[in-house]
Structure formats: structure tokens, C-alpha cells
Amino acid sequence: FPWPWPAFAVMLRSMLRFASAVLGTLLLAARVCLLGVLGLALILCAGFSVYGLIRHGALPDSSLAGLYPGAYEYLLPPRYLVFNTVYIFCIRLPLIAFLGVLCGLAWLFDRLGQLLLRWVEAVARADTSI
Numbered sequence: 001f002p003w004p005w006p007a008f009a010v011m012l013r014s015m016l017r018f019a020s021a022v023l024g025t026l027l028l029a030a031r032v033c034l035l036g037v038l039g040l041a042l043i044l045c046a047g048f049s050v051y052g053l054i055r056h057g058a059l060p061d062s063s064l065a066g067l068y069p070g071a072y073e074y075l076l077p078p079r080y081l082v083f084n085t086v087y088i089f090c091i092r093l094p095l096i097a098f099l100g101v102l103c104g105l106a107w108l109f110d111r112l113g114q115l116l117l118r119w120v121e122a123v124a125r126a127d128t129s130i
Helices: 005-056 069-074 081-092 095-125
Strands: none
């Protein structure tokens, strides 16, 4: 009794395309959410900086820790020493520098998201990907 290889290959190809479409949709949603959060943070930092420039005539050198002293309450358990160090460094940065860090992160995540979505699209369209 021969094995139906052509039917199996067609089924496997359609399953791969479906999985790639679902993964691409999830990646696109995650990219939109992440860039939206970074964009909102950029707008808040830029708005506060412009407000300080207009009100005081100079860019504020305040940081998130200076604006909200309770920011240190959000530290992780002691075993996450590296993450806590990065977090403390970021909240102590002046808002202008933090704005630059957020712009860099948004650009990096946008490029990585584009590359990943192009890869998923190439896998979904390739007939020889099985």
C-alpha cells in the first residue's frame, strides 16, 4: 500500500503557511504595541522637555527618579541585579538622554520587526521551504 506523499507534502505546506501567517500576525501586533508604548514615552519625555524649555528657558536636567521618587519601589528581587542596575541607570538619566535612548530602542525594534516579518513572509511564500 503506497504512502500518499504528494498529499502529505501539500498538507504540510499548507500547515506551514498557516503557521507562518499566524506568527506574522502576532509579530505585527507585538511590534505595533511595543512601538506604541515607546512612542507614548517619547511624547511624554519630549513634552516635559519642551515645557521646561518654555517655562524655565533651559532644558530640564531632571530625570524620572527626580520627577517621581517612588520609582525605586519597582525594583525586582535581588537575584535580578543586572536588570535593576539598568533600570536605575535609565531612571537617573536626564530626560533628554532618556529620549535619545527611547528613540534608539524604537528604531532598533522597528528594524528587527521588519526583518522578522520579511523572513516570515519569505518562508510563507517559498514553495521549497518544506
